[in-house]
Amino acid sequence: MRVLMISWEFPPVVVGGLGRHVHALARELVVAGHEVVVLSRAPTGSDSATHPTVVQTVDGVRVLRVAEDPPHLEFGADLVAWTLGMGHGLLRHALTALLPGWRPDVVHAHDWLVAHPAIALADVLGVPLVATLHATEAGRHSGWLPGPMNRQVHSTEWWLARRADEVITCSVAMHDEVAALHDLDPAGVHVVHNGIDVRRWRSRGSAPGPATATQPGPRLVYFGRLEYEKGVQDLVAALPRIRRRHPGTRLLIAGTGTQRAMLDERVATHRVRRSVDFLGHLPDAELTALLRAADAVVLPSRYEPFGIVALEAAAAGATLVASTAGGLGELVRDGETGLGFAPGDVAGLADAVGRALADPRAARRRARAARARLRTEFAWPVIAARTAAIYAGARAAGPRELPRPKIPTGNLFDRQS
Template identity: 75%
Template sequence: MRVLMVSWEYPPVMVGGLGRHVHSLATELVAAGHEVVVLSRQPTGTDAATHPSVEEVLDGVRVLRVAEDPAHLEFERDMVAWTLAMGHGLLRAALTRLCPGWRPDVVHAHDWLVAHPAIALADVLEVPLVATIHATEAGRYSGWLSSPLSRQVHSTEWWLARRADTVITCSAAMRDEVAELFDLDPGPIAVLRNGIAPRGWRAAPGMVEAASRRYAPRGEPLLLYFGRLEYEKGVQDLIAAMPRIRRANPGTRLLVAGTGTATDMLVETARTHRVRRSVRFLGHLPDAELAALLMAVAAVVLPSRYEPFGIVALEAAAAGAPLVASTAGGLSEVVLDGETGLSFAPGDVAGLAEAVGTVLADPVAARARAAAATARLANDFSWSEVAVSTAAVYAASVYTAAAAGGPIELGRPKIPTGNVFGR
């Protein structure tokens, strides 16, 4: 099939896990014999003079990277306006540079930020629209849409999910969330897990030893969180648990790798709990350095309060690191409590500390669970299997779109006051 993927991030332009997902899926689809074009953007803050629109072929995937328009818009300050401008640029580039000589069989949109160009392209080209909902605004804020921005994002997500001929989520938990939030029948929603390429998450022994010497020169127990630093990731709960963890396991240190809007809050949280010297913020780490660190630590702790899937859990498992994770969303499907890691309820600081203590008290059992997690990757989280399932969804969407009789016009959703979950 000929597939047009629309995504607001694609390597090397990366914001979170979405870029890795789209890249891995695109390359696996190409390896399976499909033709894939990715429509994405140049880095934020550039323009057509510094970073003009370019086409290139990487790993068999044709990538069209679109320059930002001249308007002075910033993502953090002008999110909706910036997103609309990006969508206008993507649409214009696709229609003028791509689609005059090429027509896809399906358009695949990844998240709300590309709703406008993806819907427009599917309408203009008269092809099915498939949408992967990677996360929701309501989920990030525990069901509260208190700000105008949150309501705007939610309504765009609703539009994309309701307009799509087929919706994909990465976990059963996300399927239920999307169905509830956007008034959809959960039955037709396809649940396709993220995948992992395990070989990319191993490091040479020398690099692992160097990481141990650098961060634990006296053999102190090391804990690691890696990922985006946002409130919903729950790193504040992990920091709050550090005094209890250190009382039971003196000298334990926490390494926090990643960037995000919650960085300053987390630093202040460490000061409040008097563990600032035991918590080290590393910023963004290159993959090779991160892989070495994953193999050096006693445990990776993922304390998310909201997590649609938890691809970082797969990356930790690929490196063979013992896992301690909350049961938020898809994490409960990735980390099987007592089998491939240990779990605790989201926001349960005492439960988090107890689970970490269990890992540190019995490293042999922790490594056995880690080995089970690694072994599970090949069967349950193979990108080649994800690509096969995705291609089947594409094929089915052709019939779904035909049965619908073409695109439908939708009115605005009614956003209730109060919490949108459990209405």
């Protein structure tokens, strides 16, 4: 099949796990014999002079990287306007530089940010539209849509989900969430997990900076985006309790995000400044070494559609302690492939970490079980085959005019109970 994937991130433009997912999926589909073109963007804040539109081939995947248009729009300050501008640029370049000589059999949209160009192209070409919803706006805010922008994003998600001929989610938790929030028949929503390439995480290099220090005591590692829904503030709050049971425990935080200042405040409030190191963004080799050197990798998310970081930690052979939020509860099986605790439960988090540190032998056994599971359920050839089967079964229903969704007041998750 000829597949046109549309994604707002694709390496080296990476914001979170979505970009890596699209890259790996596209590459594996090519290995399986499909022809894949990815329509994506240049880095935020660039323009056609610094980063002109180019067509490249990456791992057998043809990538059309579209330059940002001239208007001064900022991702953080003008999210919806910026997204519309990006969508216009993607659509214009697809029509002029790609489609005159090439026609896809299916359009695959990844998340709400590419809803406009994906729907337009599927409508114009008359081909099936497949949409993967990697997260929801309501989910990021624990069921609430507190402001106009949140409601705008939610309604765009609804539009994409309702217009798509097939909808894919990355976990059972996301399947239920998406079906309920967007009024979809649950039987028509597919679950296809994210995958992992275990070979990428075999590095045996030395860990960076503070992780190689000689201070005695266990090392806890968090890696990922520094955002409120990731729950790092709960891990910081639990650290004093953990240190009372396991003196000298240090917390190493790898990643960047909008909540760094808040986390600095929490570190000061809980008086653990000397026990916490912020490492920022780490190259893959250094991150792998850091994970391998950890006594436990802790993933305290309050909201997590899937949790690809759990797969990455398992691939590195790390001991996993994770909340049961969303997809994490499916990936980290308590007592089997790691230890779990309820999202936001600081005491439960501290207890789970304490149990992991108290019995290293059992922790290593769980880590081996987690890594072994990656080669069956989460291997990219399996993920690509499932996705290709959805493509093959998709039928184009054609353009549809949909009304604006009615957005209930209050917590949207209350409607699901």
